[in-house]
Each structure stands twice: as structure tokens, then as C-alpha cells.
Amino acid sequence: xxxxxxxxxxxxxxxxxxxxxxxxxxxxxxxxxxxxxxxxxxxxxxxxxxxxxxxxxxxxxxxxxxxxxxxxxxxxxxxxxxxxxxxxxxxxxxxxxxxxxxxxxxxxxxxxxxxxxxxxxxxxxxxxxxxxxxxxxxxxxxxxxxxxxxxxxxxxxxxxxxxxxxxxxxxxxxxxxxxxxxxxxxxxxxxxxxxxxxxxxxxxxxxxxxxxxxxxxxxxxxxxxxxxxxxxxxxxxxxxxxxxxxxxxxxxxxxxxxxxxxxxxxxxxxxxxxxxxxxxxxxxxxxxxxxxxxxxxxxxx
Amino acid sequence: xxxxxxxxxxxxxxxxxxxxxxxxxxxxxxxxxxxxxxxxxxxxxxxxxxxxxxxxxxxxxxxxxxxxxxxxxxxxxxxxxxxxxxxxxxxxxxxxxxxxxxxxxxxxxxxxxxxxxxxxxxxxxxxxxxxxxxxxxxxxxxxxxxxxxxxxxxxxxxxxxxxxxxxxxxxxxxxxxxxxxxxxxxxxxxxxxxxxxxxxxxxxxxxxxxxxxxxxxxxxxxxxxxxxxxxxxxxxxxxxxxxxxxxxxxxxxxxxxxxxxxxxxxxxxxxxxxxxxxxxxxxxxxxxxxxxxxxxxxxxxxxxxxxxxxxx
Numbered sequence: 001x002x003x004x005x006x007x008x009x010x011x012x013x014x015x016x017x018x019x020x021x022x023x024x025x026x027x028x029x030x031x032x033x034x035x036x037x038x039x040x041x042x043x044x045x046x047x048x049x050x051x052x053x054x055x056x057x058x059x060x061x062x063x064x065x066x067x068x069x070x071x072x073x074x075x076x077x078x079x080x081x082x083x084x085x086x087x088x089x090x091x092x093x094x095x096x097x098x099x100x101x102x103x104x105x106x107x108x109x110x111x112x113x114x115x116x117x118x119x120x121x122x123x124x125x126x127x128x129x130x131x132x133x134x135x136x137x138x139x140x141x142x143x144x145x146x147x148x149x150x151x152x153x154x155x156x157x158x159x160x161x162x163x164x165x166x167x168x169x170x171x172x173x174x175x176x177x178x179x180x181x182x183x184x185x186x187x188x189x190x191x192x193x194x195x196x197x198x199x200x201x202x203x204x205x206x207x208x209x210x211x212x213x214x215x216x217x218x219x220x221x222x223x224x225x226x227x228x229x230x231x232x233x234x235x236x237x238x239x240x241x242x243x244x245x246x247x248x249x250x251x252x253x254x255x256x257x258x259x260x261x262x263x264x265x266x267x268x269x270x271x272x273x274x275x276x277x278x279x280x281x282x283x284x285x286x287x288x289x290x291x292x293x294x295x296x297x298x299x300x301x
Numbered sequence: 302x303x304x305x306x307x308x309x310x311x312x313x314x315x316x317x318x319x320x321x322x323x324x325x326x327x328x329x330x331x332x333x334x335x336x337x338x339x340x341x342x343x344x345x346x347x348x349x350x351x352x353x354x355x356x357x358x359x360x361x362x363x364x365x366x367x368x369x370x371x372x373x374x375x376x377x378x379x380x381x382x383x384x385x386x387x388x389x390x391x392x393x394x395x396x397x398x399x400x401x402x403x404x405x406x407x408x409x410x411x412x413x414x415x416x417x418x419x420x421x422x423x424x425x426x427x428x429x430x431x432x433x434x435x436x437x438x439x440x441x442x443x444x445x446x447x448x449x450x451x452x453x454x455x456x457x458x459x460x461x462x463x464x465x466x467x468x469x470x471x472x473x474x475x476x477x478x479x480x481x482x483x484x485x486x487x488x489x490x491x492x493x494x495x496x497x498x499x500x501x502x503x504x505x506x507x508x509x510x511x512x513x514x515x516x517x518x519x520x521x522x523x524x525x526x527x528x529x530x531x532x533x534x535x536x537x538x539x540x541x542x543x544x545x546x547x548x549x550x551x552x553x554x555x556x557x558x559x560x561x562x563x564x565x566x567x568x569x570x571x572x573x574x575x576x577x578x579x580x581x582x583x584x585x586x587x588x589x590x591x592x593x594x595x596x597x598x599x600x601x602x603x604x605x606x607x608x609x610x611x612x613x
Contacts, residue, residue: 140312141312141315141319142319144312144313144316144584144587144588144591145319145320145584146542146545146587148542148546148549149580149583150323152568153324153327153576153580154327156327156331157327157330157331229443236445236447237445237546237549237550240445241549241553242565242569243568256445256447256448260447260451263451263454263455264455264459267455270451274448277448278440278444278445278448281442281444282439282440282443285439285442285443
């Protein structure tokens with residue numbers, strides 16, 4: 001019997017060999033994201049749109065508010081790639097200027113949401129007890145309020161402009177982030193690795209910065225990816241119903257509203273900003289899904 | 302269960318109170334006045350006094366607030382500034398019909414289309430129809446409803462002349478706005494059902510059903526669909542929110558005499574009392590829908606009821 005089985009040579013040192021370099025959660029996430037072709041394509045589309053929004057108005061011969069009544073409502077041509085509007089303003093410049101403003105509003109609003117939400121959620125989860133109870137009751141009241149209505153009311157009492165929209169969006173937008181961060185930290189707080197860190201004598205602030213915050217970054221990034229398009233939508237929506245940005249400033253909502261007024265005769269005024277906003281929303285949606293799958297495989301849907 | 306509902310009802314009242322209070326004080330800070338400034342200043346002090354008194358605007362803020370809260374408890378939302386002499390509740394009441402019709406039709410279209418697309422997509426996973434459904438799902442939530450509504454109006458009504466451009470005369474007028482509103486609902490339902498059903502299809506009881514020789518159709522209808530349909534109740538809340546916001550733009554585009562267009566018009570006319578009335582109406586509606594959805598879901602799925610009971 002013994003002859004039938006030959007002992008295979010096992011190199012003991014091989015057992016402990018680490019085949020791959022040690023990756024952080026983000027490097028791993030990036031590796032997984034790279035495999036998702038749609039997400040990568042969306043990322044590049046967004047970068048392209050961002051670059052165009054930044055550079056196109058700079059390198060154009062026209063300005064976004066320069067009017068020229070000799071060339072109103074021109075259809076797209078070599079001189080005016082997207083045509084001109086009712087004041088003869090160049091729509092190529094106005095569209096990218098509008099994209100720039102819409103993106104700016106969305107990013108700043110998302111950043112403010114994120115800051116307030118993360119601080120509120122983290123404080124609530126870490127202090128716990130009565131403070132947490134009070135903070136959560138407050139949030140439970142706020143989540144019942146339809147956001148858009150409050151945003152509209154705020155828009156009405158503040159002077160029209162970029163910052164008004166940012167403030168109005170942020171006042172209502174942080175609640176969701178706060179809830180997610182709190183839930184995540186509550187979950188992490190009781191896990192073994194935090195207990196281990198505590199046993200080893202790690203200070204509370206070090207646990208927060210080294211263990212809790214890095215582990216919630218996934219949730220935060222994913223949520224931010226969904227906040228940005230919703231901010232872009234809300235801004236465009238407000239401008240469309242006439243209480244957002246005002247002329248001659250351009251935002252995607254203002255441009256779409258303008259285009260809608262003359263849709264019957266000059267569809268090109270509406271089409272270009274509409275395509276840009278749809279592209280932005282689609283790309284953020286796909287990228288957000290991709291990031292969720294990549295950073296948090298448990299949430300894969 | 303009763304404890305849970307009571308707790309929710311207390312929150313409901315608190316939330317409504319916060320909304321009413323916030324709206325009241327925000328409205329009082331509003332720049333501009335519902336009265337035409339030029340003509341108002343031409344009036345004598347006595348005339349101004351009479352008008353202010355008629356609308357209850359001559360008292361101190363706290364007094365006005367207490368009075369307003371008292372009136373609301375009696376179902377009185379004050380008098381509209383635009384529709385002179387009409388009660389806000391009457392104005393809103395007259396506008397509910399069209400909005401409700403469009404909203405209900407949109408939900409029904411969204412549910413029907415979304416269910417069919419989602420079920421087929423999951424059943425034929427990774428097939429052409431699955432990819433089509435995913436594209437619909439992404440586009441449905443990405444294309445802003447006012448862009449969709451504007452394009453539908455342009456092509457279907459203006460270019461092809463199949464349906465009316467707007468107005469509110471017969472049922473044909475309600476088709477386009479309902480379809481425009483239903484896009485986001487279709488997308489959300491299709492996506493949700495697809496995910497849910499892909500999970501259900503991997504469950505042991507589906508394998509059991511297949512193993513005991515049930516026809517694929519029976520497995521689908523009796524086991525898969527039934528078990529994946531119930532959770533759709535949970536996304537009714539977000540769907541209703543989307544419809545509310547959507548209606549503001551869509552009703553304006555199709556000139557429908559509904560609450561959404563009334564709201565936008567009141568905002569432009571500084572009609573405080575109507576804005577406040579609609580804000581409260583929308584919020585109350587939304588909160589009730591969420592509450593009913595939560596209760597319905599806990600009744601349908603006992604696991605949720607237990608979790609809620611533990612929390613309470």
C-alpha cells in the first residue's frame with residue numbers, strides 16, 4: 001500500500017509566500033472597477049465633459065453673455081457648433097458654461113452634504129446614549145419632509161444665484177448621509193477588530209481616524225455618487241420652473257428652459273443641453289453602481 | 302404593532318408641525334408682497350388697514366402664527382390672494398382631480414410596464430431583453446422628467462399630431478402627461494423587480510419546484526413572481542415623491558389645471574396662503590403614503606413586523 005502513495009515534496013517556505021502585493025481596500029476597489037467596462041467608459045465620459053466645461057468657454061472666441069442680434073437662432077455650423085439662441089449668443093459656449101455651473105453646484109452641494117452628514121452621523125453613533133436618541137428623533141422628523149418643497153421655499157426667500165441653490169440643496173440633503181454613516185459606524189463599533197484595537201490600548205481618537213472613518217469611506221463615496229446627479233437634476237428642475245438661476249447666467253436648467261420655449265421652431269436650442277444633462281446623469285448612475293459593486297461587494301445588487 | 306403605529310403617528314404629527322411652522326415663518330420672510338406695490342401705496346392708510354385686516358396681516362407675527370395654527374386645525378388654510386375671496390382649501394380641492402388622475406395613471410403604467418420588463422429581464426437573464434430593461438432602467442431615472450415631457454410633447458403632439466399638445470378637455474389630454482410621468486416609476490419598478498427576482502430564482506424552493514417537475518411557466522408564476530412582487534411595496538414611497546416633483550414640471554408643460562401648476566403659479570404670484578396650503582397638502586400626502594406603505598409592508602411580511610416590534 002505504501003508504495004502506491006508517493007509523498008509530494010512541499011516547500012515549507014512557499015506556504016507563507018504572499019502571492020500578491022498587499023492592497024488597500026481602495027486599490028482593490030479600483031481593480032474591480034476597472035473590470036466594469038461601462039463604469040470605466042462613464043468615468044472617461046464624465047472627465048471629458050468636465051474638461052470641456054472647464055476649457056471650452058476659455059478657448060472660444062465668444063463669451064456666454066455676448067449678444068449679437070444679427071445671428072439669432074442660427075442652426076449649428078462651423079462658427080457656432082451648437083448654433084445660437086434668441087439673442088445670438090453662442091450655444092457651444094453657453095452649454096459648456098452651463099455645464100460648468102451645474103457641475104459646480106452639484107459638487108459643492110454634495111461636499112457640504114457629505115461634511116455635515118458625516119459629522120452628524122459619526123457624532124451621533126460615537127457618543128450614543130441620550131445624545132444619539134435626541135439626534136435620531138430630530139432626523140426622523142426631517143426625513144418625513146419632502147425635500148424639493150423645502151428647497152423651493154428656500155429658493156424663494158433667498159436672492160437668486162449659485163450659492164442660494166447650493167445652500168438650499170445642502171440644508172435638506174445631508175440627512176440621508178448622516179443616517180448611512182451612523183448605521184455603518186454603529187455596525188463597525190462593535191466588531192472584533194475595533195475591540196482588538198481597544199484591548200491593545202489604542203486611543204479613541206486613533207480608533208476613529210484609523211479604523212472607523214476609513215471603513216466608512218466606501219459608503220460615503222457611493223452615496224456622494226448618487227447625490228451629485230440628484231443635485232444636478234434639482235438645479236435644472238428649479239431653473240426650468242423658473243425659480244433657479246436667472247439669465248444671462250447659464251446653467252443646464254436655464255438652457256433647457258430657454259430651449260423649451262422655442263422647441264417648436266428651433267429644436268437645436270433644447271437638444272444640446274438636454275443631451276449633456278442626460279449624459280451626465282447616465283454616467284453618474286452607471287459609475288455609482290460600478291463603485292458600489294467595487295467598493296462594497298456585499299451591497300451588490 | 303399598535304405601539305408601532307402609535308409611535309409613527311406621533312412622528313407624523315411632529316413632522317407636520319415642523320413643516321407648517323417652517324413654512325409659515327419662511328413665507329413671512331418672503332421678499333415682495335402679494336399686493337401690487339404701486340396700487341397699494343396709492344391707497345389711503347385706512348384702505349390699506351382694511352385690506353391688511355381682511356387677510357389677517359396687521360397683527361404681530363406670533364399672533365398670526367397662533368391664529369393660523371388654530372385655523373388649520375379646523376381645516377381652514379386662509380384665503381387665496383390670487384383667486385380673490387376663495388378659500389385656499391376650495392382652490393386646492395378644485396385642482397386635485399386632474400393631478401390625481403394623471404398620478405394614478407402614471408403609477409399604473411409604471412407598475413404594469415415595470416413589472417413585465419423586470420420579470421422578463423430576470424427570467425431571461427443576460428439576454429437581449431435583459432439589457433434592454435437595464436437601459437430603460439438607467440435612462441428612466443437619468444432623463445429629467447421635464448426633458449422627457451418636452452420631447453414627448455414635441456414629437457407625439459406637435460410633429461405627429463397623435464395626441465393633444467396640452468389643455469384639459471377629454472381623456473386624450475391625460476395620456477401624454479401620464480406617460481411622461483410614468484418613466485421614472487417604470488424604471489424604478491423594473492430595476493427593483495429584476496434584482497429581487499434574480500435573488501428569488503436562486504432560492505432552494507425554486508430548485509425544488511423545478512425538480513418536482515413543474516412547468517417553467519408555473520414555477521415562474523406560482524413561485525418566482527409571487528415572492529418577488531411583495532417588496533415592490535417598499536419603493537412606492539420614492540415613486541410617489543418622484544411623481545410629486547414630476548407633476549410640478551409636467552403639469553406646466555401640458556398646461557393641466559392640477560396642483561403642480563397651481564403651486565408654480567402661486568410661487569410666481571407670491572400667493573402666500575396658497576403656497577402654504579399646497580406645501581402642507583403635499584407634505585401630509587407624502588407622509589401618509591410612507592406610513593401606509595410601511596404598515597402594509599409589515600402586514601404582508603411578518604419578518605419586518607418582528608423587527609419593528611423589537612425596535613419599538
